[in-house]
Amino acid sequence: MLEKKLYVNALYDFYHSLLTEKQRKYMDLYYVDDFSLGEIAENFGVSRQAVYDNLKRTETLLDDFESHLHLYEKYTERSSRLEELRALLDKEPFSKQQAIEMIEGIENLD
Amino acid sequence: MLEKKLYVNALYDFYHSLLTEKQRKYMDLYYVDDFSLGEIAENFGVSRQAVYDNLKRTETLLDDFESHLHLYEKYTERSSRLEELRALLDKEPFSKQQAIEMIEGIENLD
Structure with missing residues (x-):
């Protein structure tokens, strides 16, 4: 799990500039600042599931960028x-x- | 003009995998195979202007990728x-x- 987090973090380093501001918002909090899903959800007044889904979609996008550009x-x-x-x-x-x-x-x- | 063509070609080298198949089609013909706008238009049964507009949009996209990722x-x-x-x-x-x-x-x- 920690290993996966480090990997996503590395991809985020390379591709964050291709994401929208909204996509970056949750990614920064979860992967860079290390907040929990629950903390982010509470802060934005949304469900834990909504935060999770948003992050999942962004991770898929990052994997997609890497599969095309192989920067990492x-x-x-x-x-x-x-x-x-x-x-x-x-x-x-x-x-x-x-x-x-x-x-x-x-x-x-x- | 030739210099600009070389530059776009270089960007295309780096970012072509992020383009759609449709975007790549005209780019390959114009920038890689060196066909003229007129030849491409005739081949696809579209106007010269349509080919030009398509290429212009793709070039803008390539510039955009470069401004974000700076790969070139x-x-x-x-x-x-x-x-x-x-x-x-x-x-x-x-x-x-x-x-x-x-x-x-x-x-x-x-």
């Missing part, structure tokens, strides 16, 4: 390769040819 | 920094500290 997936892959490159440079001596191939690999991720 | 802008910036990193590694000797700072800079672009 690419980010994860690029970060791990940049880390590998950095680790390679810390070796003494290191293969310059290998470093250049790693840079090319990162370029080709886009 | 980030790609350009990342590419140029990766090139700089590669050029740095080709120097003899080169500063490892500088290379690591460049890697960190690239990581922070996301």
Whole structure:
């Protein structure tokens, strides 16, 4: 559950600008500020179910954006390769040819 | 004009998966296959103006995606920094500290 929350949070980081203000409102409260469904419902004078449904729809939308653009997936892959490159440079001596191939690999991720 | 076409083409590369099939149809013909407005209009039995309007709307949408997600802008910036990193590694000797700072800079672009 916590893992899922972190994943949705990551997708939200990448795609929040494509959501409407209304969609962002509940997402911010639930995923960023960590309020409970009950607290959000009470605050807006709506049912817990209404908050839940709204969040579910937005999550589906975020999954949809990711399935089309893969920004989070690419980010994860690029970060791990940049880390590998950095680790390679810390070796003494290191293969310059290998470093250049790693840079090319990162370029080709886009 | 050619420059603008290249720019729209680049945006289309990044965001085509967010467009509908109908929107992609004219874009593919005009921007990828390089048909003229007149040729596309004739092929689909519609007016040249209809093709133009359709393309214009899609271009506005692509600009809108870019203004929200900046994928093309980030790609350009990342590419140029990766090139700089590669050029740095080709120097003899080169500063490892500088290379690591460049890697960190690239990581922070996301």
